[in-house]
């Protein structure tokens with residue numbers, strides 16, 4: 254395939270960025286999207302030009318770092334996959350592909366296609382853990398019976414990889430789907446109930462402090478989420494928050 258790539262280039266967070274055209278040829282359908290970018294970068298390096306900076310790590314849908322806006326969709330045109338799982342067979346010879354970073358005030362651009370998503374880390378640090386006494390009297394996790402349905406729901410919420418596609422897809426740049434997944438994975442289990450009141454308040458407070466927008470129930474986040482995180486988590490977080498704040 255021969256393609257025209259229009260890629261966002263931006264020197265750093267303080268510089269203005271712009272879309273730059275890069276024609277690319279001999280791209281095979283079996284290549285992953287990131288391999289296609291590797292080919293582009295190899296060519297740029299050989300010509301003495303600066304390669305395009307993009308984030309990636311596992312390249313198998315686990316780490317959540319390959320955050321690219323492809324033709325206006327986070328992680329590209331397919332559902333329930335990350336950018337690194339997208340293959341070039343999804344495109345046709347002669348296509349133009351626009352590649353931009355995830356855009357949100359709380360995700361400032363570091364360089365080119367790489368954004369700073371440490372706001373998510375700070376939300377998790379604000380309460381996304383449970384305190385366990387490890388003094389030698391720790392109860393074996395299997396000694397606590399948990400309904401299968403609850404365990405499955407918690408596991409589904411824990412599948413969130415923190416990629417940020419939900420934020421990029423949302424017209425308000427809301428982080429409610431991410432935060433609610435992190436709140437839910439604990440709120441559904443007895444081990445997470447102990448600190449549930451503080452956790453939801455701390456995580457929502459941090460989410461607001463980071464500058465993410467409000468949820469207006471558009472549902473774009475759920476559609477674009479590569480891990481199928483459900484909007485039900487947002488409803489659960491709202492209930493948890495209401496209970497926590499009315500408790501005082």
Ligand code: SF4
Nearest residue numbers: 413414416417419478
């Ligand atoms: S909820 Fe989905 S889209 Fe949002 S960060 Fe988690 S995995 Fe990514």
Ligand code: FES
Nearest residue numbers: 312316317319337
């Ligand atoms: S590189 Fe890890 S999810 Fe894509």
